Amino acid sequence: MENSLGKIICDLRREARLSQRTLAERSGISLRTLREIEHGRVRRPHPSSLQRVALVLDDPRLSDALAGQVGDRTALGDGHHSLNLQVFGHLTLKLGPVELGLGTPMQRTLLGLLAIHANQVVACEEIVEVLWGDDPPNTFTQLIHTYVSRLRSLFNRQSDTLTQRPQVGYHRGGYELRIVSERLDLGVFNDLIQEAADARRCGDLTAEYDILAQALALPAGPLLEGAASGLREHRFAEEHRRGHLVAVLRFAQMESSLGHYEEAIAILRPLVPQYRLHEGLHAALMLAFAASGQQVAALDLYNGLVSRLRTQFGLEPSPDLRAAHMSVLRQNAARESLSLGAPAPAAIPHSLGDFVGREELYPVLRYLVGARSATPFGAAPIASLHGGPGVGKSALAIRVASRCLSRYPDGVLYVDGPVDAHPVLGCFLRELGVQAQDVPTSLAERIRLFRALLTHRRVLVVVDNMEREDVVRALVPTGFHTGMLITGRERFYAEGVRHFLIPAFTADQAYELLCRMIGISRVAAEPTAAQMIIERHDADPKSLRSVGLRLAAQTDLPLAELCGDPTASTTVRV
Structure with a gap:
């Protein structure tokens, strides 16, 4: 019996094109044990070892041969283990730690297609297209039925409970893989992503962060790695990949916002080989590199992507990628400036933790980050936020200013409700590094020195709760790199100023x-x-x-x- 059993295992292993080492690893037994079994040198092989080998090879001939030694073939599964399907990485079906054989490539492709549509009916027309493209065989109906029957047999041979076992059902001209989400890695991931989205809608960013961390800690790899091109390129597979990437980018953004730049890099960098032309991914990684002090790595990443875009497609980088590049360059310039002792003031109040999202934030932010229209005071963009008392102008201005720091790396100069420009300019000059004894006494001289110091600096001036226009005019900076943000109940009238009405809360x-x-x-x-x-x-x-x-x-x-x-x-x- 042992010699006959060993020969069956050897023959089936070769038919499946598996080496002894591969079969041993998938079965969870030692290579030496498998060799001894195949050569018939084991008088009574341990039943659990034979069961594991049979689960991987998944062939009725071996199951029949084992029936006399380990009982009925339905006992091959270990009742203490559950049947789990994985689509991240290579398509894999496991009973506990044991990886099961999935049959022919066509059968594997069908299972992968049903898995990415889990608990949804897949029409036969779609199955035919993925399996054979435009040239299906005349017997495609019978072949699909055969593949489905084999998958059902594979699932049913395991001793998993009926309610938890995956099942393939026929419904309205198609097939459906019915599987609880806990038994499909993609289902577990999608459930967590939905929970994270719900937490974000409720404003619970701490919960969103924790849930995303759980989702991204799951064992993962490229979706359906090594599968047939028709399956890898299927629209559902692409949607799942995009969803996974969006989750990664969101979590990396949250890590960066907490100052965890190395963690963000560790999340993003492994995805670059898979998404060699994804500009959003590269921009996020560039900014994380730069924030952690790795400007050279950030610039190398940018240059590599731009070279690929231009050489392969004749394309120029997108505005977002160029903006990330400029941010890296400015951070580098700011670091050099700081190393020489130049001050970078940031006397801005702390942004409210309970700040409620406003659509008005984004046009103001875009204007201050990207505007270059010339004004009588120079090329500085000036944004005037106006609205009734208590509508949240100050909170919005502080949030905008905090989001502009990469555009204005030399700092923010902030004043609340100025009634006289003279003392304000004195404070600003000291924050810009002027010694107290060197601050001019006259208002005109202070204005002149203030504007001279800002000629080549990237500084944002924030005047909150404006009451007098003449005071604000004295604080307007000059230069091509500065900006100004003003809030008040009334508009600040000056040529080139952009006005933004801040309405009451809904x-x-x-x-x-x-x-x-x-x-x-x-x-x-x-x-x-x-x-x-x-x-x-x-x-x-x-x-x-x-x-x-x-x-x-x-x-x-x-x-x-x-x-x-x-x-x-x-x-x-x-």
Whole structure:
């Protein structure tokens, strides 16, 4: 029996084009044990070793031969292990630690196609297109049926519970792989990405970060690596790849925002060989390199991509990639400037942690980062934010300024509600490195020195809560690299100034602000009271923030108590 069994294993291994080492590794047994079994030198091979070999080779001839030694073929599976399918990396089906054979290349391709459409019906026409393209054989219907039957047999031979075992069903002219998400690595990944998206919508960035970390910690590799081109290039496979890359870029962005530049690099760099022409990936990695002090690596990465784009496609880099390149160059210039002792002031208030996203932020940001229109004061872009009291102009300006730091690496000069330009300019000059005894006494001389110092520097001047235009005019910088941001109830009138009206909060924005300050669960517990608070304060962010601070400090204070309605906590918000 042993000699006959060893010969069957040897023959099947050669038919499957597997070396002894490969079969031993997939079976989880030693190479020496496999050799002894094939040569018939083991009197009574251990049943578990034979079971593992049979699971990998997956052939009825071996199962029949083993029936007398290890019982019925349905016992080949280990009831303590689950059946799991992996599509990241090479397509793999495992029973516990044992990798199972998936049959012919066509059968593997069909399983891969069903897996990326898991729990969805795949039409027979689509199966034919992926398996054979434009030249299917006349017997394609029978061949598909044969492949499906073999997959069903493969799944059914395992002793996994019926409710958890993958199944292939026929439905309305197509086939469906029914599998719980926990048994498919792509399903686990997609579930986590959905949870992260939900956390982001709720404003819980900490939860989003933790969930993305879990998703990206899963064993992964290129999706369907080594599969047939028709499957690798399938639109669903491409969608999954894009989703994975978006998640990686988002997590790397969050790591960078926390100052974890080395971690961001470790996440992004392995993807470069797979996405050699992806400009967004390269831009993110360049910025992470530069932020960690590796300007040379950042510039080498940029030059390599630009060379490929120009040589292979005759294309120039995109605006986003060029902007990342300029940011790297400016950071390098700023580092050299700082090494020579030049100051980089950043006297800007801390950006609010509960800042609610505003669409108005992006046009202001784009203007300050990219504007180059000449004005009577030079080429500095000047943005004027105006709106009613309490609408959040200052919070928006501070957020914009904090996002502009890469464009203005020499620093930010900030003043709140100036009533006299003379002392403000004195403070600015000292922040720019002028010794106190060298600060001019007259206003005209201070203006002249201030503008001279900014001629070749990349500095953003922020004047918050403007009251007098004449004071602001004295603080306008000159030079081709500076910028200015002004907030006030009225517009700042000057040639070349771009005006941005900041409207009052919408009800949805006010609701989001309250959720961020006191927690979404607390707002959800008293929805009508929350709505009444928002309405009572006219969705005014300044007033709402005052209420939110009180509620955040008194965690046991009911929202209904602040709106004076004892029934508000039990009313459903619609």
